Each structure stands twice: as structure tokens, then as C-alpha cells.
Amino acid sequence: MNTTVRQLILLILISAGVLLPSFSFSDDCTNIDEATFTEKRRPFVCFIHDEHNEKAGLEEDCALCHHTYEEGKLVADESSEDMACSECHAKENDPKQFELTATYHQRCRGCHLEKKEGPITCGACHKKAK
Amino acid sequence: MYDIYAIITGPLAWLSFAVFLGGSLYRFISLYQLARKKDGAVFQYMNLAYALRSIAHWLTPFGARNMRLNPVMTVVTFSFHIALFIAPLFVFAHVVLLEESFGIHWITLSDRVADILSMVVVFSCIFFFARRIMRPEVKYLTTWVDIVILIIVAAPFATGVWVFHQWAGFPTMTLVHILSGELMLAIIPFTKLFHMFLFPFTRGYIGSEFGGVRMAKDW
Amino acid sequence: MTDSTAVPDKGTDDQGILTGVEQLSPEKIERIINEVLSSETGAKLKVYVDTCVSCGLCSEGCHFYLSRDKDPKFSPAAKVKQTMWEIMRKKGKVSPEFIKKAAVVAYTQCNLCKRCAMYCPFGLDIAYVLSVMRRICHRLGVVPLYIQDTAHSHSVTGNQMWVKDDEWVDTLMWQEEEARDEVPNLRIPLDVEGADTFYSVIGPEPKFRAQLIYQAAMIMTAAGEDWTMPSTPGWDNSDMCMFTGDYEMMERLKKMHFEAATRLKAKRIVMGECGHAFRSVYDMGNRALGWKMPPIPIVHAIEYYHELFSQDKIKIKKKFDRPVTLHDPCNIVRGRGLHEMARSVVNSTCKTFIEMTPNREHNYCCGAGGGVINCGPPFKNARVESTKIKAEQLFAAKAKGAEVVIAPCHNCHGGLEDVIHHYGVDMELKFLGDIIYEIMEIPE
Numbered sequence: 001m002n003t004t005v006r007q008l009i010l011l012i013l014i015s016a017g018v019l020l021p022s023f024s025f026s027d028d029c030t031n032i033d034e035a036t037f038t039e040k041r042r043p044f045v046c047f048i049h050d051e052h053n054e055k056a057g058l059e060e061d062c063a064l065c066h067h068t069y070e071e072g073k074l075v076a077d078e079s080s081e082d083m084a085c086s087e088c089h090a091k092e093n094d095p096k097q098f099e100l101t102a103t104y105h106q107r108c109r110g111c112h113l114e115k116k117e118g119p120i121t122c123g124a125c126h127k128k129a130k
Numbered sequence: 131m132y133d134i135y136a137i138i139t140g141p142l143a144w145l146s147f148a149v150f151l152g153g154s155l156y157r158f159i160s161l162y163q164l165a166r167k168k169d170g171a172v173f174q175y176m177n178l179a180y181a182l183r184s185i186a187h188w189l190t191p192f193g194a195r196n197m198r199l200n201p202v203m204t205v206v207t208f209s210f211h212i213a214l215f216i217a218p219l220f221v222f223a224h225v226v227l228l229e230e231s232f233g234i235h236w237i238t239l240s241d242r243v244a245d246i247l248s249m250v251v252v253f254s255c256i257f258f259f260a261r262r263i264m265r266p267e268v269k270y271l272t273t274w275v276d277i278v279i280l281i282i283v284a285a286p287f288a289t290g291v292w293v294f295h296q297w298a299g300f301p302t303m304t305l306v307h308i309l310s311g312e313l314m315l316a317i318i319p320f321t322k323l324f325h326m327f328l329f330p331f332t333r334g335y336i337g338s339e340f341g342g343v344r345m346a347k348d349w
Numbered sequence: 350m351t352d353s354t355a356v357p358d359k360g361t362d363d364q365g366i367l368t369g370v371e372q373l374s375p376e377k378i379e380r381i382i383n384e385v386l387s388s389e390t391g392a393k394l395k396v397y398v399d400t401c402v403s404c405g406l407c408s409e410g411c412h413f414y415l416s417r418d419k420d421p422k423f424s425p426a427a428k429v430k431q432t433m434w435e436i437m438r439k440k441g442k443v444s445p446e447f448i449k450k451a452a453v454v455a456y457t458q459c460n461l462c463k464r465c466a467m468y469c470p471f472g473l474d475i476a477y478v479l480s481v482m483r484r485i486c487h488r489l490g491v492v493p494l495y496i497q498d499t500a501h502s503h504s505v506t507g508n509q510m511w512v513k514d515d516e517w518v519d520t521l522m523w524q525e526e527e528a529r530d531e532v533p534n535l536r537i538p539l540d541v542e543g544a545d546t547f548y549s550v551i552g553p554e555p556k557f558r559a560q561l562i563y564q565a566a567m568i569m570t571a572a573g574e575d576w577t578m579p580s581t582p583g584w585d586n587s588d589m590c591m592f593t594g595d596y597e598m599m600e601r602l603k604k605m606h607f608e609a610a611t612r613l614k615a616k617r618i619v620m621g622e623c624g625h626a627f628r629s630v631y632d633m634g635n636r637a638l639g640w641k642m643p644p645i646p647i648v649h650a651i652e653y654y655h656e657l658f659s660q661d662k663i664k665i666k667k668k669f670d671r672p673v674t675l676h677d678p679c680n681i682v683r684g685r686g687l688h689e690m691a692r693s694v695v696n697s698t699c700k701t702f703i704e705m706t707p708n709r710e711h712n713y714c715c716g717a718g719g720g721v722i723n724c725g726p727p728f729k730n731a732r733v734e735s736t737k738i739k740a741e742q743l744f745a746a747k748a749k750g751a752e753v754v755i756a757p758c759h760n761c762h763g764g765l766e767d768v769i770h771h772y773g774v775d776m777e778l779k780f781l782g783d784i785i786y787e788i789m790e791i792p793e
Contacts, residue, residue, distance in 0.1 A: 041222050041241065096222075096238070102230040116132040121304035122223055123296040161392045168391020174641050188470060195711055196468040199409050261405075267414070268405035270421035271430060276403055328400045329471055336472030343632070343642075345686030346710045348467050 032104070036086040039095035042126040045104075056117070065107060131301075138308050146312035153319030154327060177338040184337020185330055187349040194349035203261070210254035213247040217287065218311070220244070223294075245294060248287045255284035279321055285310035361453050363727040365494030369452075373445040373489060381488045382441035390481055397473045398437055401426060407475065410468030412713045413458055416737035423735070425465035425475040428454050432482040452491045455482035457728045458735070461592070461719035462679035467710060476719075480594070487594030495725025499589040502552070503598055507582030507605055509552030509589055518580050520555040524563045532792055537566050540613060541577035546648075547615030548578050549606065551587035551623045551759055558759075561621060564786040568654075571792045572662040576619070583609025586620050588629035592720025596637055603634030607644055617646040619653045622780050624680035624758035625718060632684060649681055651757050654781055655690040658697040664790040665698065671777075672701040673784075674743075674751035676765060677712035678758035691757060691781070698784050703751040705742050713739045715756070717764025733771045736764065740772035753777045755784065 029046035053059055063079035069088070089103040108125065112118035119125050165172055187193040197204040218224060222238040229235040239247070259280055262272045289307035293300045318324055340348035361367070386394075408414045408424035417423045422431070432451040436443055443451075461476040469475070486492060492500070502511045512520075518539070525537040538544065548569065554561050569576045578584060583605040590598035607630075610618050620626060627649050635643045648656075657663045675695050681687045688709040695702050705712065716736035721728070743754065743765075754769070754776050756762050765778055 041238075098226065098229040098235040099233075101226055102233075105226070105230055113132055113136055119301075120132065120135055121293070121301045123293060123300050123304070128296050161396065164395065165392035168389075169393045171636060171641075172393060184472065188472075194467075194470075195707070196406055196409055196470075200406065203406070265405060267408040267419065267421040267424045267427070268403070270424070271403035271405055271426050273403075322399070322402045325400045325402055325471065328396055332396060332400055332471045332473055336466055336474060339474075340467075340683075344684055346683050346688075348472060348710075 033084055033086040033090070033100065036084075036090050036100065037095075037097050041096060042122075043128050045125045046127065056111075056115070064111075131305075134305060138305060138312065142309070142312055146316040149316040150318055153316075154324070157319050157324060158327070172335060175338050175342060176335060177342045180338045180341025181330075181334030182337075183341060184348050185333050188333055206254050206257050209250050210258075213250040213254070214283075214287075217244055217247040217251065217290075221248075221290070241294070245291065248291045248294075251287040252284055252291065255280050255287075275321070279317070279323065282310065282314050282317060283323070286314055361449070361727065363453075363493045363724070365492050365497050366449055366452050369486075369489065369491035370445045370449045373448060373491070375442065375444060378443060378445065378448060378489065379441040382436055382443075382485055385481070385485050385488055386437070386441070389484065393474075394433075394437075394478065394481055397475075397478050398429070398433060400471050401429070401473055402471075403430075404470070407465040407469045407473075410465035412460075412462075412464070412716065412738050413735045415713075416716075416735045416739070423458060425459070425469075428459055429475055429478050433478050436482075436485070448486065448489060448491055451482055452486045452493070455479050455486060456493050456496070456593075457721055457724050457731065459719060460679070460714045460716060460721050462714040463683050464679065464711070464714065467683070483592070484594035484596065492593050493724040493727065495727070496589055496593055496720050496723040499552075499723055500593045500595055500598065503588070503590050503602055507602065508585035509587045510556040512552060512555055512585075514580075514582065517555055517584060520559055521562065521578060521580075524559055524566060528563050528566050532567065532570060535566060535570050535792075537562070538577045539580045543614045544575050544577040545616045546574055546576040546619045547610040547613060547617065548576050548619050548621075549584055549586040549610075549626075550621045551626050552585045553587070553759060554621060561780065561782060564782045565621060567786055567791070568657070568663065568782065568789065571664075571789055572657050577613060577615065579609040579613065581609060586618075586626040586630055587623065588626060588634060589720055589723055591629050591633050592625070592723070599629065599634050600637045603630060603638055606630065606634075607638075610645055615645070617648055618643075619648045620650060622650040622757040622759065622782060624678040624684070625720070625760055628680040628684050632680075649685065649687060650782065651681060651687045651691045651694060654694045654785060658694060663785070665785075665788045666790055667788060669699040669753075669784045669788050670701075671699075671752045672703055672750045673699045673753045673755050673779075674703045674705050674746040675708075676705070676715065676754055676756040676758075676761055677709055678756065678761045679712075679714055679718055681758065682712065683710055694781055695755060698781070698788060699755075701750070703746055703749045705746045713742055715739060715758075715761040715764030716768065717760045718758075722760060722763045722767075729767070732764075733767045736768045737772070739765070740768050740774055743768065743774045743776060744772075747774065747776055751776065753779055755779050755781055757781045 028048070029044075030049050031044050032047055034044060058064060062081055063077070066079045066081045066083070068075045068078040068080045085103065086097075086100055090097055090100045108118075109120050112120050191204060191208050192198050192201075216239070220237060220239045221244040222241065225235045225238045259277070262268050262276060262280075286307055289303045289310060292303045293307050297303075314323075318326065336348055340346050403426060405424060405426065407426050408419070408421075411423060411425050413423040414420065414425075421427055431454050435447065436451075459476065459479045461480065463474065463476045465475050466472055499509045502509055506512060508517070521537045521539065525535065528535045546569070548565065550562060550565075585602075586606050588599055588602050590596070590602060618630070620630070627647070630643055630647050635641075673695060675691060677688050677691070692702070707713070716722075716732050716739060721732055746754075754765060756765050756778060757780060762778060762780070768774065769776055769778060
């Protein structure tokens with residue numbers, strides 16, 4: 001993706017973020033970046049943001065997931081709630097989004113393994129509809 | 131669970147790859163050196179064209195008379211071997227893991243196809259097992275090692291299907307799946323499973339003998 | 350049908366094996382086995398034994414298994430299981446009793462015909478593995494009595510049948526004299542230097558089938574061949590030592606044979622209709638002596654006859670008019686691919702040719718080869734019982750009208766004679782040479 005387009009999208013999203021009332025989290029699943037995955041291979045992960053963060057004690061630590069990188073370096077104390085993960089981690093022309101998928105897996109499972117808490121096997125997150 | 135997972139996806143995974151690659155390499159080198167020392171004639175009679183001719187016939191379904199005499203076995207054994215290689219290498223979940231660990235990925239099978247291929251492997255193993263205990267000529271040759279190997283080969287595929295369909299207890303099965311896959315890989319160099327690497331050589335050699343010296347077909 | 354009572358599978362009464370086993374101790378067995386394994390075998394044996402996945406698919410390749418109502422003990426892999434698998438697994442720590450049984454399996458339940466190599470998906474050469482077992486038995490002195498006697502004859506006389514040097518020359522002169530009644534100027538030229546063709550036969554020809562030498566002389570003369578036979582040892586191309594596992598003697602024998610031909614500066618060796626002798630000069634003996642291919646061109650009788658007919662060197666009065674079928678001997682078909690040439694010769698000489706099935710490389714063995722028939726009477730009944738499938742094949746050819754079986758191999762003749770007699774097949778057995786002699790125009 002070239003920089004101009006990326007910046008443009010960023011601009012639009014930021015405006016949207018400013019214009020719209022702030023994100024309203026609830027008990028519903030957050031289907032993160034759903035639109036990016038044009039070819040879905042697994043049941044979408046039902047991520048309940050507030051519930052997860054409450055359990056994980058992450059209410060104050062948004063930047064753990066919503067991190068910001070500048071020139072390849074993590075910028076401490078700066079978060080990026082207003083951005084979608086795919087804005088940086090997605091690849092164009094990859095309907096299966098291998099890179100983005102790997103990013104999610106490493107983020108979620110990495111933390112779960114470290115904390116010894118939460119699901120780690122494929123099916124524990126990608127639950128089949130009963 | 132977390133510690134076990136960490137061990138079997140970390141050190142054990144590396145260990146199984148290492149044992150598989152290192153063990154295979156060791157066996158290859160030692161067999162090659164032994165052949166150089168003791169079976170010099172083998173190198174004299176080895177002939178690439180005739181070796182490939184023989185291998186081609188035996189890799190073609192029904193390409194040899196014995197395959198035509200045993201049609202069911204031929205269909206099962208070909209489907210089994212094809213599925214055995216294709217499924218683990220191209221199943222989506224494995225390719226994603228590859229991306230996670232090494233940043234590379236390749237084409238993937240649709241879930242439906244991968245599911246069918248895995249079941250082909252499982253049912254083939256059941257067929258082989260039945261054959262081993264029901265056909266007298268196979269039963270006579272069968273030892274407990276053969277049965278254990280059959281179970282080790284079937285296990286990763288059976289558990290794979292289990293985990294994919296998220297049947298009861300699948301999180302634990304995921305661990306069994308990974309562990310049994312590693313076990314299968316690790317025993318290849320030291321069991322009859324090593325035939326996967328020796329096939330081209332044994333087939334190639336008899337093909338060379340029959341083609342180059344005996345001037346006869348060997349299929 | 351007098352010899353049809355089944356011999357119970359319990360043990361053997363062969364005196365060669367029994368006496369040999371009496372002299373064994375577990376220590377000696379272990380020592381000899383490990384000597385053979387470490388000095389004479391290598392990766393080939395290891396790979397053959399390790400690669401077998403015991404799928405049992407080789408069974409279909411074995412006439413013993415098929416003839417014995419699919420008794421699993423007779424499948425090729427089962428014979429390896431009863432011999433070398435066990436030996437390699439136990440690293441030679443096996444009992445004299447084990448060696449006794451293994452000797453019976455290796456010497457009398459496998460014709461080393463290599464058909465199973467074409468049925469094993471991996472192409473494992475089971476005949477080779479059983480040859481190693483025979484080699485071990487030879488080194489242990491546990492060899493069936495009758496075949497060991499032929500091996501002794503080889504050692505003493507250089508031929509298989511205790512034929513003395515003067516008897517050999519005498520037999521040739523006798524056949525020459527007989528043949529001169531038919532063709533006054535016929536010669537069996539002895540020791541002619543620089544002849545095109547050095548003709549060699551197997552020991553049993555002068556001993557039992559001298560008329561074959563007569564016929565060969567007739568054919569050579571009619572074809573105007575520049576040929577010779579040696580008056581000295583080396584005339585016998587046969588080799589039972591190859592089958593007992595006495596490879597040192599095999600080497601000596603092949604050396605005598607090749608040297609007899611090269612001493613006479615012959616351009617090539619033409620040999621009679623024998624299979625095992627061909628294996629010995631073209632496959633095993635030459636290799637043991639370090640020759641990748643024979644040091645001097647070897648032409649089997651079938652190849653030679655083919656040459657005669659394709660180059661019009663011989664005239665026939667009329668074609669043999671009784672319907673014939675052709676037996677494909679293992680050592681010249683799976684051993685040298687002569688099956689098409691054989692068919693061409695049959696079609697040049699016979700009016701009606703009826704194929705047996707399966708044929709060519711897939712033909713069933715006669716049951717006699719690999720030295721099995723040479724193990725003699727103690728094993729005859731068991732051997733003939735193991736050729737039921739061959740009898741069925743012959744009956745099928747007979748049902749299609751075949752009256753005569755052509756078997757261009759001495760061992761096959763011996764085996765098929767027993768098959769025909771025991772199962773009451775009632776077909777006549779002939780060599781190709783018999784037919785050619787019968788129909789050819791006798792030279793002036």
C-alpha cells in the first residue's frame with residue numbers, strides 16, 4: 001500500500017473517530033477487522049473487549065494491544081485505540097491475511113501462554129457455531 | 131496445560147524436527163558409507179534411466195501387475211500415501227503456524243478437502259490394521275511394532291479431525307495432536323517408516339538391475 | 350502318482366543337514382554368522398531387511414505360496430522372517446535347531462527365481478537375502494546332502510557330475526561317431542584355437558543327455574559355425590556351488606570356464622539350453638570374479654538359435670506341427686530378457702504356439718531351479734507339491750490345445766518332468782534344440 005493511500009485512509013478513520021461518539025463497548029462480540037478477511041477460513045473469534053480486559057486487568061493498559069510504533073520502535077505511553085490492527089498489519093491482495101492472522105495469534109496466544117490464562121488452542125477461540 | 135503446551139510446541143517441536151532431519155541424515159550417511167565400503171557393485175549397476183523407469187511404473191496406480199491383482203489395496207495405499215503428504219503440508223491451520231513461526235506461507239487446502247484427506251488416512255490405517263489381522267500372509271509377518279507404528283501414523287490425523295470438528299475434549303486433543311505428530315516425525319529415521327526415503331533407492335536399484343543387466347521389466 | 354503322499358512338515362531327514370547341525374555349537378553359529386555379515390554383506394542386506402514393511406504383497410509373486418494353498422509360511426517375506434530377520438535381530442545368537450530349519454527354508458523352499466522382486470513394491474531382492482542365508486549355512490557346513498555332493502564333484506573334477514577328463518573326451522568322440530552315421534563329415538572340433546564359437550554345456554549333458562551334444566553338433570554343422578569345445582576342465586558351465594553358498598568354488602569354476610574359452614582365443618561362448626549356468630556366468634560368477642559383465646561375450650542357446658533363424662543360417666524341412674507351449678525359465682527371462690527371442694524361435698519352428706498365462710517375466714517357476722531339485726530325493730515330494738500352480742498353468746495350456754511343452758532349460762526340464770508326471774498332465778517335454786533337430790534339413 002503506498003503511503004499516500006495509507007495516510008488518506010488514516011485521515012478518514014481519524015475523522016470518523018472524532019466525528020462519531022467514542023466507541024461504545026458492550027457484551028457483544030467485537031469482530032475485529034472482520035471486513036479485512038475477504039476469505040474467512042475459521043469461525044470468527046468472539047472477542048468481548050470489556051469483559052476480557054476486566055478479567056485480564058487491562059483496563060488501564062490499552063497500549064499493550066493498541067500499541068504504536070514509529071520507525072520500527074515501540075513508542076511507550078502512546079496508544080492507538082483509534083486505529084484498526086489491519087491498518088498496519090494487513091497485507092494487500094491476501095484474502096486469507098496470513099500476516100494479520102499471525103499477528104493476532106501471537107498477540108492473543110502469546111499473552112495467554114505468558115499469563116497461563118485464557119484459551120491457547122485453535123478451537124478455543126475459533127468456536128464453531130453450535 | 132500451559133506448560134505442557136509451551137513444551138510441546140517449543141522444545142519438543144524443535145527436537146522432533148531435529149531428530150527427524152538429523153536421524154535421517156545420519157542413516158543416509160551411514161548407509162551410504164557402508165554401501166561404498168561393502169556394496170561397490172551397487173554403484174556400478176545403478177542406472178538413472180532404468181531406475182526412473184521402474185520408479186515411474188511403481189508410482190503409477192495399477193502400473194504393475196501386482197497392483198492389478200490387489201485393486202483394493204492399490205486404491206487404498208495410493209490414496210493413503212497421497213493424503214498422508216498433502217494434508218499436513220497444506221492444511222490451513224499448519225500454514226498459519228508456519229507464518230507465525232517463520233513468516234512464510236504457501237497454498238492451502240480448503241477445509242473440506244483437508245478434512246476428507248485426513249479421514250482417508252485414518253480409514254486407510256484401519257484398513258491396513260484389518261488387513262494385518264485378517265489376511266493370513268500378512269498376519270504371519272506382523273509384529274506388535276507394525277501395529278504400534280500404524281497407531282502412531284493414524285494418531286495425528288484422527289486427532290486432527292477431532293480438533294477441527296471441535297468434538298468433546300478438543301483442547302486436550304489439540305495437545306495430543308501436536309505430540310503425536312512430533313512422535314511420528316521423530317520415529318521415521320529409526321523405523322520401517324524410513325522406507326519413504328529408501329524407496330527410490332531400492333526400487334531404483336532393482337530397476338537398474340532388471341533394465342540394464344537382465345533386460346526385463348520389473349513391474 | 351506314486352509319490353503323491355504329503356511329507357509332514359516336521360523336520361527333515363536330510364543327512365547333510367542333520368550331520369552338519371550335530372557339529373554346531375551356539376558359539377560357532379554366532380561367530381560364523383557375524384563373520385559373514387560383517388565381511389560379506391553391507392548396506393544392501395541392511396536396507397532389504399529394514400525396508401520391508403511386511404505388507405505381504407510379495408506373496409502373490411511366489412509359486413510356493415500359491416501352490417501350497419496360500420500357506421503364509423511360504424510367502425517370500427515369511428521365508429526371510431524364518432531366516433535372516435531372526436538372525437539379524439538376534440545378532441547371530443540362534444540355536445542349531447534354528448539353523449536346521451533355516452537351511453531347509455533357504456535351500457529347498459525358494460528357487461531364487463526373483464519373481465518376488467517384481468511383486469514387492471520396493472523391489473526388495475528377497476532371493477539375495479536367502480542367498481546370504483545359504484552362504485551362512487555353507488559356512489556352517491549345513492547343506493543338503495545331494496547338492497553338497499555335486500559341489501564336491503565341482504571341487505574335485507571341475508564339473509558337476511564326477512565326469513573324469515577322459516570320459517568327457519570319450520563322450521564327445523562317441524557322439525561325433527554317432528552323428529557321422531547321419532552326416533559323414535561332421536566333427537566335434539576339440540581345442541581349436543581362434544574359433545568363433547566356444548561351445549560349453551553342463552555336466553549332466555555328457556552324463557545323462559549326450560544326445561543334446563549330438564544335436565548341438567548337428568545344428569552347428571548345418572549352420573556352418575566355426576566352433577570348438579575344450580577337451581580340458583572348464584567345459585562345464587554349470588555351478589551348484591553358487592547355490593550351496595560356496596562362493597570361493599563358484600569363482601574357481603567360473604574362472605576355469607572363462608579361461609578355457611580365452612585360452613582357445615574364442616570370440617564368444619555359446620552355451621546350451623541351461624538357465625542356472627547362464628545365471629552363473631552372466632550374473633553371479635562374473636561379479637564374484639570382479640567382472641561387471643562377463644569378460645567374453647556369452648550367448649545363450651536361445652539367442653544363438655534366434656541368430657540362426659533371423660540370419661537364415663539354417664533351413665527347415667517343415668515346421669513342427671504339434672501345438673506347443675513355451676515355459677519361460679527364470680534365469681534367462683528375468684535374468685536376461687530372452688523371452689521375445691524365444692518366442693521368435695518358436696514361431697520360426699512351430700506351426701501352432703499357445704501361450705501359457707501368466708508368461709514372460711511373470712511366468713511361474715518350474716520349482717526345480719536355484720538348486721532345489723539338486724537337493725534330491727529327501728525333498729522331492731515337497732518340491733513337487735510346491736508346483737501345483739505350474740501344473741494348473743500347464744493344464745490350462747493343454748485345454749487350449751497344447752501338446753508339447755518347450756522348456757529351454759535343463760533344470761526346468763527336470764522340474765517340469767516331475768510336474769507332468771505327478772499331476773498327470775500328460776504333455777510331452779522338449780528342448781528347443783530337440784525341435785530344431787527334428788525339423789531341420791540335415792547337411793550333406
